Amino acid sequence: MSDSPRRRIPEAALGRLPVYLRILVDLASDSVTRVSSEQLAELAAVNAAKVRKDLSYLGTYGTRGVGYDVQFLTYQIQRELGLNQSWPIVIVGAGNLGQALANFSGISERGFHIVGVVDKDSSKIGSLVGGVRVTHADELAQIVQAKSVSIGIIATPAQHAQEAADSLVRAGVGSIMNFAPTVLNVPEGVNVRKVDLALELQILSYYEQCRNTSNVTPADTATGAVSA
Amino acid sequence: MSDSPRRRIPEAALGRLPVYLRILVDLASDSVTRVSSEQLAELAAVNAAKVRKDLSYLGTYGTRGVGYDVQFLTYQIQRELGLNQSWPIVIVGAGNLGQALANFSGISERGFHIVGVVDKDSSKIGSLVGGVRVTHADELAQIVQAKSVSIGIIATPAQHAQEAADSLVRAGVGSIMNFAPTVLNVPEGVNVRKVDLALELQILSYYEQCRNTSNVTPADTATGAVSA
DNA sequence: TGATGTGAACCCATTCACAGCC
DNA sequence: GGCTGTGAATGGGTTCACATCA
Numbered sequence: 001m002s003d004s005p006r007r008r009i010p011e012a013a014l015g016r017l018p019v020y021l022r023i024l025v026d027l028a029s030d031s032v033t034r035v036s037s038e039q040l041a042e043l044a045a046v047n048a049a050k051v052r053k054d055l056s057y058l059g060t061y062g063t064r065g066v067g068y069d070v071q072f073l074t075y076q077i078q079r080e081l082g083l084n085q086s087w088p089i090v091i092v093g094a095g096n097l098g099q100a101l102a103n104f105s106g107i108s109e110r111g112f113h114i115v116g117v118v119d120k121d122s123s124k125i126g127s128l129v130g131g132v133r134v135t136h137a138d139e140l141a142q143i144v145q146a147k148s149v150s151i152g153i154i155a156t157p158a159q160h161a162q163e164a165a166d167s168l169v170r171a172g173v174g175s176i177m178n179f180a181p182t183v184l185n186v187p188e189g190v191n192v193r194k195v196d197l198a199l200e201l202q203i204l205s206y207y208e209q210c211r212n213t214s215n216v217t218p219a220d221t222a223t224g225a226v227s228a
Numbered sequence: 229m230s231d232s233p234r235r236r237i238p239e240a241a242l243g244r245l246p247v248y249l250r251i252l253v254d255l256a257s258d259s260v261t262r263v264s265s266e267q268l269a270e271l272a273a274v275n276a277a278k279v280r281k282d283l284s285y286l287g288t289y290g291t292r293g294v295g296y297d298v299q300f301l302t303y304q305i306q307r308e309l310g311l312n313q314s315w316p317i318v319i320v321g322a323g324n325l326g327q328a329l330a331n332f333s334g335i336s337e338r339g340f341h342i343v344g345v346v347d348k349d350s351s352k353i354g355s356l357v358g359g360v361r362v363t364h365a366d367e368l369a370q371i372v373q374a375k376s377v378s379i380g381i382i383a384t385p386a387q388h389a390q391e392a393a394d395s396l397v398r399a400g401v402g403s404i405m406n407f408a409p410t411v412l413n414v415p416e417g418v419n420v421r422k423v424d425l426a427l428e429l430q431i432l433s434y435y436e437q438c439r440n441t442s443n444v445t446p447a448d449t450a451t452g453a454v455s456a
Numbered sequence: 457t458g459a460t461g462t463g464a465a466c467c468c469a470t471t472c473a474c475a476g477c478c
Numbered sequence: 479g480g481c482t483g484t485g486a487a488t489g490g491g492t493t494c495a496c497a498t499c500a
Contacts, residue, residue, distance in 0.1 A: 009434075010490075010491070011490090011491090012490085012491060012492085013491085014431060014434060015427075015431060017430075018424070018426075018427040018430040018431065019411075019427070021430075022409060022427075036458095036459065036460090037459075037460070038459080043411065044411060045411045047492080047493075048459095049492075049493055049494070049495090050491090050492065050493080052459090052460060052461065052462085053461080053462080053491090053492080053493090055460095055461095056460085056461055056462075060460080060461070062459080062460050062461080063459085063460075063499090063500065064458080064459055064460040064461080064498070064499045064500055065457075065458045065459050065460075065499070065500045066458085066459070066460085066500070067458095067459065067460080068460090080434070081430050081431075081433060081434045081437075082433045082434055082436065082437035083430060083433065087429075087433050087436070089429075096327065096328040096331040096332060097328050097332065099324065099328065100324040100325050100327065100328030100329075101328075101425070103324040104324060104325065104425065104426075106409060106425060106426040107425070107426055107429065109426070110426045110429070110430065111430075111433075112426075112429055112433075150436050150439075150440075151429070151432060151433065151436055174436055174439045174440075175432050175433075175435055175436040175439065177428060177429060177432055181250060181334060183247075183271065183272060183273045189439065191432060191435040191436060191439065193428060193431065193432045193435070195423065195425070195428055196246070197329070197332065197334060197335070197423070198246075198332075198334040198335055198337070198338045198340075199243075199246040199247070199250075200405060200421055200423055201315075201317075201335065201338070201340055201379070201405060202245075202246040202249075202309050202311060202338065202339075203242060203243060203246065203309075203421065204379060204403050204405055204419060204421045205309060205310045205311065205315050205339075205340075205379065205403075206237075206242060206308070206309045206310055207403055207419040207421070208310065208315070208378050208379055208402055208403040208419060209309075209310035211402050211403065211417070211419065212378075212402075238468075238469070239468090239469090240468085240469060240470085241469090264480090264481065264482090265481075265482070266481085275470085275471075276481095277470075277471055277472070277473090278469090278470065278471080280481090280482060280483065280484085281469095281470080281471090281483085281484080283482090283483090284482085284483055284484070288482080288483070290481080290482050290483075291477090291478065291481085291482075292476070292477045292478050292480080292481055292482040292483075293477070293478040293479075293480045293481050293482075294478065294480080294481070294482085295480095295481065295482080296482090457500105458499105458500090459498105459499095459500095460497105460498080460499085460500095461496105461497090461498080461499100462495100462496090462497090462498100463494105463495100463496095463497100464493100464494085464495090464496105465492100465493085465494075465495100466491100466492080466493075466494090467490100467491085467492075467493090468489105468490090468491080468492090469488100469489085469490080469491095470487105470488080470489075470490095471486105471487085471488070471489090472485105472486085472487075472488085473484100473485100473486090473487100474483105474484090474485095474486105475482105475483090475484085475485095476481105476482085476483080476484100477480105477481090477482080477483095478479100478480085478481085478482095
């Protein structure tokens with residue numbers, strides 16, 4: 001109920017910062033040193049005014065008449081997003097999705113590393129997933145404390161998601177990414193972000209249906225994610 | 229440029245319909261026949277006025293003083309989202325993510341079925357993934373036409389995503405779900421929806437960082453998804 | 457001159473509050 | 479009496495346009 005001292009960066013802008021970041025990293029690897037809001041906008045498929053406003057939330061890091069320094073801006077976005085450190089992550093659920101996430105190179109490439117994968121299914125325990133050995137869910141708290149984990153990923157079936165969330169919270173995890181199609185119940189102060197793959201497909205199928213009936217192009221969209 | 233005859237349902241509401249749908253299905257399986265906006269709101273973790281407004285976009289399917297009929301509302305949402313049919317889907321990329329998606333039971337449980345998985349890597353071709361045999365990317369167009377596929381999933385590495393999108397569009401697919409961290413370039417009229425797992429984590433890490441500095445709870449959020 | 461940074465206007469989404477119907 | 483459906487008010491996000499400064 002008391003959400004007084006607001007986060008600085010507006011939600012919508014926050015969601016675009018990682019996009020700019022990736023583009024900046026790509027530009028840097030092409031030895032580009034300067035970029036204008038116009039160019040960034042083009043590459044991110046948004047408009048230039050939005051880019052400038054988004055970046056202005058970080059501070060005034062551009063140079064009028066010139067543009068933005070790629071290196072410097074990269075650093076500033078990373079710092080703001082907390083990506084100047086590597087976050088240890090634990091995955092609950094070693095099924096198909098859990099395995100895919102653990103193996104997903106994109107995760108380790110962008111400042112995260114998996115320090116544990118747990119499951120309740122004894123047939124999965126002991127197997128190697130993404131370079132980490134799967135352990136029993138009972139050891140979750142131990143891993144979280146030993147490795148100072150503050151971000152957990154729920155990749156269990158829907159019916160075990162709440163239980164997984166409870167375990168994570170009890171173990172001291174402060175932020176949860178939920179891949180199960182469930183609305184999680186967590187204490188005030190714990191961040192939850194939800195990605196529901198089937199939900200995304202359902203929305204896409206609506207667009208496709210629209211395409212077939214009239215030839216209307218739907219505008220930009222967004223996926224729900226809740227925090228509590 | 230010409231996006232005149234707007235889609236009926238506002239973007240934000242559209243993103244919540246699948247959530248209500250799932251809840252309704254769960255209620256029905258518990259033999260619940262009626263539900264109020266208050267109850268739905270509770271279960272979906274949103275507020276009751278929002279539920280009513282969202283549902284009002286579908287039509288006036290509630291009964292004043294009583295609530296909504298679970299069966300009937302379920303049917304109406306499914307119809308609106310185009311889920312009264314089973315959509316054939318093709319997956320491009322048979323890596324970890326592609327495999328996880330193909331095996332993901334949530335997809336088939338909710339009105340979609342995988343009719344093809346293609347890859348360019350010859351070592352993957354012929355293997356069985358989610359009940360479907362992986363074929364060469366060259367056969368994509370053939371599969372799309374034979375099975376009347378209109379939704380494609382890109383689960384390739386970033387550097388092959390644009391190529392995959394081009395192939396899908398050329399084959400006649402009208403809607404694309406993109407799991408690669410790339411802004412795709414597609415012709416006007418093709419729907420693109422993007423899910424970037426690392427981006428989600430980056431946003432979550434920002435929340436977590438906020439949690440540690442001040443104890444502010446971030447509000448609701450959303451993930452980008454673009455269409456063109 | 458050229459591109460940033462930003463007040464102001466606009467537009468969409470959320471919320472309120474109550475009229476309308478069972 | 480209870481709950482839906484919805485105009486009206488509010489608030490946040492996007493876009494415009496221009497003052498500002500290298």
